[in-house]
Amino acid sequence: MGGIAVDLMQKLAILGESARYDVSCSTSGVVRDNGGQGVGNASLGGICHTWTEDGRCVSLLKVLLTNHCRYDCAYCLNRCSNDIRRAAFSPRELSDLTLEFYRRNYIEGLFLSSGVLVSPDHTTELMIQTLRLLRREGRFRGYIHAKAIPGTSAGLLEQLGFLADRVSVNIEQCTPAGLRLLAPQKTELAIAAPMRFLTGRLAESREELVRYRHAAPFAPAGQSTQVIVGASPERDLQVLTMAQHLYRNYQLKRVYYSAYIPVNQDHRLPALTQPPPLLREHRLYQADWLLRFYRFDVTELLGTDNPDLDLDMDPKCAWALRHLDRFPVEVNEADYETLLRVPGIGVRSARKIVAARRLQRLRLEDLKPFNLVLRRAGCFITCNGKLAASRLPDETTLRRLMTDRAGTARLAPAQISLEDLGYVCPA
Ligand code: SF4
Structure with missing residues (x-):
């Protein structure tokens, strides 16, 4: 100096x-x-x-x-x-x-x-x-x-x-x-x-x-x-x-x-x-x-009955798990606000989906360039009526899938993958 x-x-x-x-x-x-x-x-x-x-x-x-x-x-x-x-x-x-x-x-x-x-x-x-x-x-x-x-x-x-x-x-x-x-x-x-x-x-x-x-x-x-x-x-x-x-x-x-x-x-x-x-x-x-x-x-x-955020998963995943009745959503039809609420779909991805589907109906394989976090989104969407997974995971499995790395120390490590659920990764 x-x-x-x-x-x-x-x-x-x-x-x-x-x-x-x-x-x-x-x-x-x-x-x-x-x-x-x-x-x-x-x-x-x-x-x-x-x-x-x-x-x-x-x-x-x-x-x-x-x-x-x-x-x-x-x-x-x-x-x-x-x-x-x-x-x-x-x-x-x-x-x-x-x-x-x-x-x-x-x-x-x-x-x-x-x-x-x-x-x-x-x-x-x-x-x-x-x-x-x-x-x-x-x-x-x-x-x-x-x-x-x-x-x-x-x-x-x-x-x-x-x-x-x-x-x-x-x-x-x-x-x-x-x-x-x-x-x-x-x-x-x-x-x-x-x-x-x-x-x-x-x-x-x-x-x-x-x-x-x-x-x-x-x-x-x-x-x-x-x-x-x-x-x-x-x-x-x-x-x-x-x-x-x-x-x-x-x-x-x-x-x-x-x-x-x-x-x-x-x-x-x-x-x-x-x-x-x-x-x-x-x-x-x-x-x-x-x-x-x-x-x-x-x-x-959050509410008076759950006044603290779940430390094991991000708040959007936690919200989705409390509202499973709203999923899966069809990416070709859901409005922008609904897309924003899908775990793994961010603001940019939602905008890109809305813009792209004006030109054509989207297939699962069309989603790849939209930067979705498919590990998460795959459990919550359908594309042209098709689930990304061959079956929808139950709540316990979903919870383990949504548990992120920051929180895994608090749970037994999630030994489950989307492939275990029959998830087909878009080409
Ligand atoms: S936080 Fe309080 S004690 Fe610390 S510098 Fe500011 S005014 Fe001073």
């Missing part, structure tokens, strides 16, 4: 480590490029982001402005009662570092969060100064995701939104009781008010962009949030009901689910011996996908 001062690297080590547990970064939704001037590029082709196995994005410089924090959230490494190494970047240091790293091709953008230094507004002012230096002096056009501190005033959020591509406010806990227990200095109002402001300002910005040719976009990648799962006793039903509410009423782009990772000893938290609920996090992401792209309502996936 020649050229970067050693104490700056130490700050980076401390503040990069402190930002590790925030999973809410993603670069989707921005199409701005640098037009041959300036530095960086947030167009779809200019940003590449990679994901670790547990779903964490690693392509941005993900760092805190400071890990000094006045608050004492039970689950957080940076809480004021922890005896950890503390550091703070000056706005100049962080903007220079980001530009250095961008020029060296280490990063594609910046994910900036912070502990609460003095007050939410004071911290946000420092973040704004950093982003101004980056955008105006450094002419940085790359992707920036800025984390707004709960309680930040509207005027500062407005400034932040014109500098960042995405702004997010972490909800952290999905019920007021969970918030009061684990993050007593954060209030529902301090979280909801900035989210409401961002929702309204984003809507105004969309109108301004239509009306005025040179209007500046406000947070063009929208807003997102993060909720920690497993730190308090909320059920998946509560988590996903909240997520659905945020998608419908706050037009959030994403809700990120972060499996609780024990870093503190605190009587309010689950015992440190419990492993992080990563499989639960994975299932929540799958269910979230169904809410956003597959037209499911949360009440179809």
Whole structure:
């Protein structure tokens, strides 16, 4: 790292480590490029982001402005009662570092969060100064995701939104009781008010962009949030009901689910011996996908009699197994919504099927180019009246077939294949 001062690297080590547990970064939704001037590029082709196995994005410089924090959230490494190494970047240091790293091709953008230094507004002012230096002096056009501190005033959020591509406010806990227990200095109002402001300002910005040719976009990648799962006793039903509410009423782009990772000893938290609920996090992401792209309502996936997702299989398969009376569906006749509900048929496959059958009735062998997961879909469809399998599996067999690898440790390994059922793979 020649050229970067050693104490700056130490700050980076401390503040990069402190930002590790925030999973809410993603670069989707921005199409701005640098037009041959300036530095960086947030167009779809200019940003590449990679994901670790547990779903964490690693392509941005993900760092805190400071890990000094006045608050004492039970689950957080940076809480004021922890005896950890503390550091703070000056706005100049962080903007220079980001530009250095961008020029060296280490990063594609910046994910900036912070502990609460003095007050939410004071911290946000420092973040704004950093982003101004980056955008105006450094002419940085790359992707920036800025984390707004709960309680930040509207005027500062407005400034932040014109500098960042995405702004997010972490909800952290999905019920007021969970918030009061684990993050007593954060209030529902301090979280909801900035989210409401961002929702309204984003809507105004969309109108301004239509009306005025040179209007500046406000947070063009929208807003997102993060909720920690497993730190308090909320059920998946509560988590996903909240997520659905945020998608419908706050037009959030994403809700990120972060499996609780024990870093503190605190009587309010689950015992440190419990492993992080990563499989639960994975299932929540799958269910979230169904809410956003597959037209499911949360009440179809979960209810008071089944408040948690099945860890052994993805939520769509679990839904199909509870509604076997709706299958098999005929791919030549089922409407788009019905096709979307077939395990193994995704959004793209459903669209391709609908488009292709306008030209001809589809045969089993015609399905091959549509990228169906036939291991799953084959049990739930007919094609021209023909079953993909010579017989329909019973419920127990289906359940074993639908159990995916992530969940097989909980069941005896499925020793059954579609071939055992007489399934004929399309040529
Ligand atoms: S506000 Fe809470 S979650 Fe955020 S850094 Fe401070 S202690 Fe951690």
